[in-house]
Amino acid sequence: MLDLHRTLTELRELQARTADRHGAQRVAYTAPWHAARGYLRAQLEDLPVTVSTDPAGNHWVTLPGESRQELWIGGHLDSVPNGGWLDGSLNVFAGLAVLRRLSHQYAGRPPVTVRLVDWADEEGRFGHSLYGSSALSGQLAPDRAGRLTDRDGVSMRAALQESGIDLDRALEAGGARQHAAAYLELHIEQGPVLERQGLPLGVVLGTCGVERHRITVTGRAAHAGSTPMDARQDALVVLGRLSQEIYAMTERHGGVSTIGSVTTAPGIPTSVVETCEFTLDQRHLDPAGLAALWTEAQAHLARSCEEGGCTLTVSELFRIGPVPFHPDLIAAGEQAILDVTPGATRLPSGPLHDAAQVALAGIPTGMLFVQSLGGLSHNAAEDTCEADLLLSVRALDRLTDRAMAWITGDQATPPAR
Template sequence: MTTPNPRRTIDELKALRALTGDENGAQRVAFTDKWVAAREFLKERLAELPVEVHTDPAGNLWATLRGDSERELLIGGHLDSVPNGGWLDGCLNVLAGLEVLRRINAQYGGKPPVTVRLVDWADEEGARFGRSLYGSSAASGYFDVDQMAKLHDRDGVSLADALLKVGVTLADAPQAQAELKHAAAYLELHIEQGPVLEGLRLPLGAVLGTVGVERHTITFHGQAAHSGSTPMNVRRDAFLAAGRFGQEIYTLAERYGGVCTVGSVKTLPGIVTSVVETCELTLDQRHLNAESLAAMWQDAQAAATRFAEEGGCTVTFADLWKIEPILFDPELIDACEASILEVVPTSHRLPSGPLHDAAEVARAGVPTVMLFVQSLRGISHNKIEDTLEEHLELCVLALDKLADKAVAWIKR
């Protein structure tokens, strides 16, 4: 029986960090030169295996090890990062999956019982264009080309133009749905990005599903006026209304037991000598219960309208993106927990607050499960993101055992 080499995965993670990071953290933002370099790093290692490598019409990278059956086990992750991100978020999934692919290839002499595929999803983070899960949503079918065509980064570059630079045509992206035609199971490993496992002093956990997300822009419209000559009591200050709303989201989150985040704020005219005429903010709301999530968004709109009226302003709302709560496959959750218990004495089941490509694959109808490994301090999307190396070794072993169980599950 062949076994994976978790130490090799850690060494490759460190090599990728050296290649695509700097003193501020990971810089593998989607469709940039560093992201392209990360893809080349992966391709160099895939070239050592008897796999078919191709990029689908959405820009997702696939490595396929053909098996006796056309039914497929998918193992996925993403190489892209947020700016100044951590060394593990996303790329751990891919490089651990690479190590599992190596082990399966060695064990079966290049011909496993089922086809096994490793996928690097494009732009999971959404850090550049504000729309997470770009590549996996193209594959799942939950993808609107017209809406995507409206997206621009902070430098004014459109998503369509950024894709063209890496050889992808936005209008063709929905053709990526063909990649899931024979998918029978999907596995994804990820750092937890939260404090639960560390608080329980456990290295690994089986994920029940991902919370639902409502993501919107809220724009307050006031009146620009001279900051020196306009009395405070007659100002129509869009930023004042937005600031009051920013406080209110904490009340909303507590009321419903969810989370709410104002992640970005943009003001116009944006100069020190003018009252703010326009203030646009982004709101991210998350909850495991669909009804509570919908109620949080309704209350947010009502609160924004109230604060706008109180300040002599108006407010408009626009949709960015949303996804309903997604529960993972019960049998694969059991298999994930059993795999964990083969490498450590105790497991824990928990939901995922962050979004993951696994949610898109699951809502496309593919049986899915995720495996979490502990995050130190619960911190992610930050250069101090970290996981103990002994825990990284354990998660590679657990993912490998889960892959074996998934292969058997697909064959039955």
Template sequence: MSGGPVVNSGRAIADLRELDRRTGGTDGAQRLCWGDGWREARALLGELLGEIGLTAEPDPAGNLWASLEGEQEPALALGSHLDSVPEGGWLDGALGVMAALGVLRAWSEAGVPPPRTLMLVDWADEEGARFGRSLFGSSAFSGALDPAEVRGLRDREGGMLVDVLAQNGVDLDRAPEAASRQERLAAYLELHIEQGPVLEAEGLRAAAVSGCAGVERHRFHFSGQASHAGTTPMDRRRDAGLAAAEYALRVEEIGRRHGGVATTGALALRPGIPTAVAGEAELLIDLRHPQAEELASMLAEALAAAEAVAAKRGCEHASEPVWRIEPIPFDSRLIAAAREACREAAGSDRVLTSGALHDAAEVARVLPAAMVFCPSTSGISHAKQEDTPEPDLATGIEAFGLLANRVLSDPPTGMRAHGLHAERVEQLHERREVRVLGRPPNDRAAAPLELEVRARGHAQVREQGEQVLDPHQPQPGEDRPAPRGQLLERGAKPVQLGRVKPQPRGVAAAVPLIQLHGTVLKHGEALVDGRRTTEDAVADEDAGSTSAFVFR
């Protein structure tokens, strides 16, 4: 039996029922992020935290945090999200938040501090249902959020994301400051419903999760010619609506062919009346696959299919990326601990890969992370019919509590170091080199970790947490690049090569992860033209690549 207090699963389920009573109804959960129902859900969470003497505070990205002080840091973070899709289910995300609250409550009521600080987090806008950009808060935490990429997003009513954030006390330009909390955390755990049929079909009550599938989300526009529905001959039409419909079927075929999933989740026609041929059509597609290579192939085929359909229907087409995330594996040591917890609570150590997206995927870019799944009745989620039998919820909550206690009492060592020291990141084109100057493996007293960037004879050194900028030219009269913080221009666009990731206090790690162009690289990984791949694959890349980095 794992050390630590037992989570009261009955109380956690009662909290979920109360949340559903306040923010749900006959049409399902109504907790669309940044809206009234979501704020009511957070108010309830604040009340429940207050019962155990804790308060919640937001970070610059709108994530909500509460902390139960332990004997040491870095802390263990537990959580999920309270926001829902419109007319969604009562458990999606909320289960993980209330289970995390249950762990904090159990330790608070035990009367002894946990072995390390516990933090509860409710991530902001996991769903992305309003603006199409999922994992807003957790991507700000991981450092993957670029305010410039989302600044122009609008909802269906034309509301601007930047304005809606401001109404909720979030300054978009300051949202990336949420990443500063990384320094205080050692690992992240999340409980979630499966949102699929596998566990129920196999008669299992809980499972460990190996990671999350990658996602490519894109918006496609087809432009034809609006015309009279009664007088335009069928063979003279340039029907954007039919182009969109045919394209949606092509997207479905792509998902089936690659063993992934492909969804057309939104479709709008203009002028949108029965007496006119549609002159404009817009649709939003979502492609997912657990393998990066297959996902890239799916996207390439989807782009080619749009061109083919547009030509066939006499339409023009355009597309724009909305959001993407590569397949993310979870920490192998934490997966093993999750399997042990599930075996103890549910009698099975089944491991699944999640086809759904979760905040843990973003967090896993920068912290060891793991998840536990509960079964979903009939595999239904993102709908008011979403449900899980209470005995299965109780088992999942028990497994999650066991996992949390295991990590608290026996955390993996060197969590964020990945066993590296004095490694380097090398850019293979344009004569640039990024070098990590690491401390010796067991030297706690060494100087802070540094990153050296060299280009055409010039160099700059940055400590962990500082920006690494493109040293394209020295400043006038100087033989070195601009000082810290000044962006050097190439043409009109400044280029940021990377950032040395900070490490948590108390961890004698040898070298940090490296973040390049918003992507965090681990040992043996590479970034080629903005796409993460493996070092071994770099040699096979097209010789025309304009930007390639390898973390060796």
């Protein structure tokens, strides 16, 4: 049977082991992340599963079934620095609860092979979100990814190598796709929509597309006291103008835009800013809307740089188009929610998820959201009502049964347990 309270206990224990007073610290390839994976492995000892790591560093738990066709349930144990206790880890431990139930109900041999995957570096420690799942989907460019660095200057290639992963072989993870028939993911919403609607759960239509760039504006350093305002080539002024325009352009086109990090040089009180480096993240569910956001941002930057006597360089950090999920699994997800609670809704996902990369690989994908209190995530205050967490695991469990029936061609709705 489904042991819902064990899932809560495991999630809280994971937090106790891998967090400090500032929040979760399971940044990919760090000691707390390795500890999280070790804790997960320790919970598998009583299950008839095999455990493996693919060439990209994704962690797989496989429960063999009567059919070689595979149903995947995915999540990620890594977190952002000072992150929340549920982001990613709920997916993994809810999937583990489903594996336990299937193993018990089918005497260790469900109708299809079921695989639980903990994707590597979903959060994008190096600016490249969804690293592990993009390797599996074939969307990863290892040469470009290897040159990315984190905020401390550590390269992705070096961090992976230290963890025993050869980035040049990461695309070999795609070999796992051979028997994949469907993919399911449960995640906290990370936004306020479900809370505003008074609903605990929703089914996800797909993920918004993302344009993410690192922009460097170069002006000229000059003495802060002796340089007249009209004689300055101040790189920070360009960012200031863009930051004001961002909200206006996003209101015109829809979607969301975020300037997420800013560094300046020489970075002293007595000098005009010579270089200003910042990131711009833009998201939209419509491809045309996403393109309009980035096109307009580039035009505004070029104009501001020309007016301020500055130059501009742009490097792409990450790009992915909008990704719709499979209509049959959207419908199945909605019915699974209605199996456990009276109301359901359909909504897009602004945040990226590994489910998007799996869908891009051509694997039918479905996803559920559970309500986030206050819409908070990537924050130590991230939380979800315990009752809603229990409902979400039950809904994932029901969706699993529906997905297995869909894979095997048995369209009859599985009986309620």
